[in-house]
Amino acid sequence: MSGYSRIIHHATSILCSNKGSMEISQLHQRVFQRFEITEADFWYIVKKCARFTVTQSRPRTEDGESDCIVVAKTSLRLCKKYSKNECYECQDLHLCKYFVYGNCRYGKGRKECKYSHNIQSQHNYPLLRECTLHELNEDDLFLLLLQNDPALLPEVCAHYNKGTGLFGACTFMERCTKVHICQHFVQDDCLFGPKCKRQHSIDEHSRRMLEERGLGGDIIHDLPYIYQSVYRLTSQTLSSELISDQGVKPVAPMEKNEICLHFIRRKCKFQDQCVLVHFNLPYKWEVYDGKDWRDLRKMEEIEKAYCDPKNEHSPGSRPVDFVSMTRNCDPVRRLSTVSSVSKPAHYILTTEWMWYYKGDHENWIEYGSPDDKQRVTSVTSRELEKAFQEDSNAEVTVIKGNRHYYVSFQDMYQRNPKHNTKRRVRRRPRFVSINEVETKASQ
Structure with a gap:
């Protein structure tokens, strides 16, 4: 593992041990105890690495000063079809959901659970390694999954947060299957603090309901803070302008990033x-x-x-x-x-970007080219590049044979919505040698 990767792994482990998020100044101090890294360099890593999301906390002092919150992030999920015995090979983890919750009744007794409790299994370990999560311990990994996979967390009751009374406007009251907790506390902007009439922790009613759903005591105790991390992950991330306003300067000037x-x-x-x-x-x-x-x-x-x-x-x-x-x-x-799709065809020495997906035999196949069964995708490399230039966060529908896929630019995965399988996607340029450049430049 490189020094850069070790810093990312250590920072991720610290965040997971701290309920998934932390103010960046505190996180830098913790990381600095093991790695001599400047605050500016640490900012660069946090902003560039897909493992983290940075959001702004609400002002903590009278003069309105606020810090930035770093939240641990992953695109890895638990396979939804695994528990139904409908999945055999996909790009999601095959694990017992209640094992992740920390309360699988079979894992503690004599009877062995029929779903995997092994994060190092032949299926799970390569996925964890690909996402560089293979060195996280179980507790840290499970918290990371909980705060990133909405399907794992119980829903917060919206009706509880409306109206007056003990249960707000929730007509189910003690029979409600959703968590009764202050929505503003989850959003880290409750103005009433300890005097708030809504719950800022898991009450006895919600605790019993969550235990019946298989959640362990430690997860239930940390749930309010996990909700906060989930909210931060889905809220607006900091722009580079906001970072400058915070007084944090980029590592190096980045204005010039395109070759003339x-x-x-x-x-x-x-x-x-x-x-x-x-x-x-x-x-x-x-x-x-x-x-x-x-x-x-x-x-x-x-x-x-x-x-x-x-x-x-x-x-x-x-x-x-x-x-x-x-x-x-x-x-x-x-x-x-500049990308070749943004200029007319007669412009030379633009960058021609090629888009590939991972094949069945560890090979990489360009979009628009036939695979080993002579099947061709409905979208070419050039068409994907045009879509990417228009919106780098978009999803593009791709058809190959009788199957539909979605290519996510944000995650760089091709996803099959029917079977919930994913393939890696890569964007790489066409190689141009120095000799080719000199020949074209002289024309």
Whole structure:
């Protein structure tokens, strides 16, 4: 595990042990006890890593100061069909739901549970490893799943939060199967604090109901704070402008992140005043050394490896990790020319992005190309790229044979809604050698 990955793993473990979220200043202090990392570098990791979401807490002091909350995040879920014996191979975890709740009655008795209690099983371990969660202990992993998988958590009663009286406007009262808890406490914005007439903890009625549904005592005790983490995950995340307002500066200036097409052809009339990056190739690999971004050596070699979707690392003794975009513990970035779909066909040396999905035999198949059974997707690489440029958070419907799929740009997965199976998706550029660039630039 690289230094960067160790920091992410340690921060995730701290968050899970702290009911899933923590103010970023406190989290940095805890991480700093083991890793010497500056606050600016830590901010960069938290903002860039898909493992975390950053939200703003409400002001805690009279002068209106507030901190930022980091919440642990994962796209991993429990398989819904596993408990019905309808799933044999998918991209979700095969685990007993009550084992995750911490209260499986079979796991504690002589009779063995017919559903898996093994997070290291042949099915589960590769999924955890792919999401770099394989080193989390069971308690931390289960809390992470609970606050990210809405299907696992009981619903908060909306009617309880309306009206007056002991049960609010809930007509089911003690027979209600939803949790009676203050909605504003869940949203971390209750103005009444301890004087609030609504519950800020799990009362005896809700506790009995939750125990009957299989939730263990520790989970029930932490449930109000898990709800808060869920709310933070689904609320508006901080923008880069808000981070600046908080007084936190980015690790390095990021204004220039697109390479100038005209400079490559030696025709840029703006020279030093150009707002784009001047470089002799349509791609540029850089590593951040703590102060500045500097060029990586053997850039063409790194680019060639990156263009092959099966590669997760560049060659060499100090490889670039293409998944986490780091080298050792240092952040790495790739600058490039504008996407080819955003310019007319006669523009040269734009970046042609290719979209791939993972096949049945660990191979990567480009969208629009035939698979091993000669089946072709209804959407091509270029069409996916156009959709991605229009909305990088969208989902695109893809048809192959008689099956429908959804490609999620946010999660980079292709999902089969009928069987709830998922395949990895990758977006990689077409390789352009230095010789090819020089030939085209001289035309």
